[in-house]
Amino acid sequence: MTVSHRISIRWPPSPATEPTSTIVLTSPSRRFVDLRLTLPPAQSLYWGFSGNSSYPTPTTGKWTHTIDSRSDIPGVDEGTLEVLENGNVLERGEMVDFDAPGEGRKVYEEVWRDEVLEGEERMAVVLETEGGCVVRVGGWCQGILKTGGKVVVERWRWGERVFGGEDGERVCADEVWEWEGEREGSWWLGRR
Numbered sequence: 001m002t003v004s005h006r007i008s009i010r011w012p013p014s015p016a017t018e019p020t021s022t023i024v025l026t027s028p029s030r031r032f033v034d035l036r037l038t039l040p041p042a043q044s045l046y047w048g049f050s051g052n053s054s055y056p057t058p059t060t061g062k063w064t065h066t067i068d069s070r071s072d073i074p075g076v077d078e079g080t081l082e083v084l085e086n087g088n089v090l091e092r093g094e095m096v097d098f099d100a101p102g103e104g105r106k107v108y109e110e111v112w113r114d115e116v117l118e119g120e121e122r123m124a125v126v127l128e129t130e131g132g133c134v135v136r137v138g139g140w141c142q143g144i145l146k147t148g149g150k151v152v153v154e155r156w157r158w159g160e161r162v163f164g165g166e167d168g169e170r171v172c173a174d175e176v177w178e179w180e181g182e183r184e185g186s187w188w189l190g191r192r
Contacts, residue, residue: 050133143171
């Protein structure tokens with residue numbers, strides 16, 4: 001289980017930047033929610049997706065999207081992984097740069113840092129329904145729901161919502177903070 005923070009993205013030959021707050025929560029069963037939010041003060045969803053991750057070799061990763069805020073036909077991301085001297089992970093691959101979509105797929109480099117999870121943080125909860133997924137790892141919880149062309153996302157830190165849930169629409173159920181250990185199952189979404 002991991003809480004991964006993206007440190008930077010680079011579209012070579014341009015320099016590395018970080019235009020978003022990107023966090024990926026991954027359960028021990030490899031279910032993940034990846035939310036990429038624009039930076040404050042005008043924070044909004046840049047891209048969000050959930051799905052399953054796998055690692056065909058120690059140096060390659062594959063992320064199969066089942067829900068994607070930008071596509072009704074979710075795809076697959078694949079990249080090579082290199083652990084850097086400082087412990088961060090450099091991921092290299094190809095994907096569409098949504099800020100330059102006319103250029104097609106481009107080479108990218110992302111640098112990721114995993115949080116060290118200790119004690120009560122070493123727990124995960126996964127809740128799923130058609131069009132929706134919530135993953136909690138330790139003190140972080142993220143959810144995405146896509147129904148009828150509308151996307152709702154939320155990010156929580158230790159029971160406090162830090163993004164989303166506008167207009168009373170909720171993705172992450174309060175009960176996710178009451179569970180201990182790894183749990184997976186179905187859940188009901190609605191207005192509260």
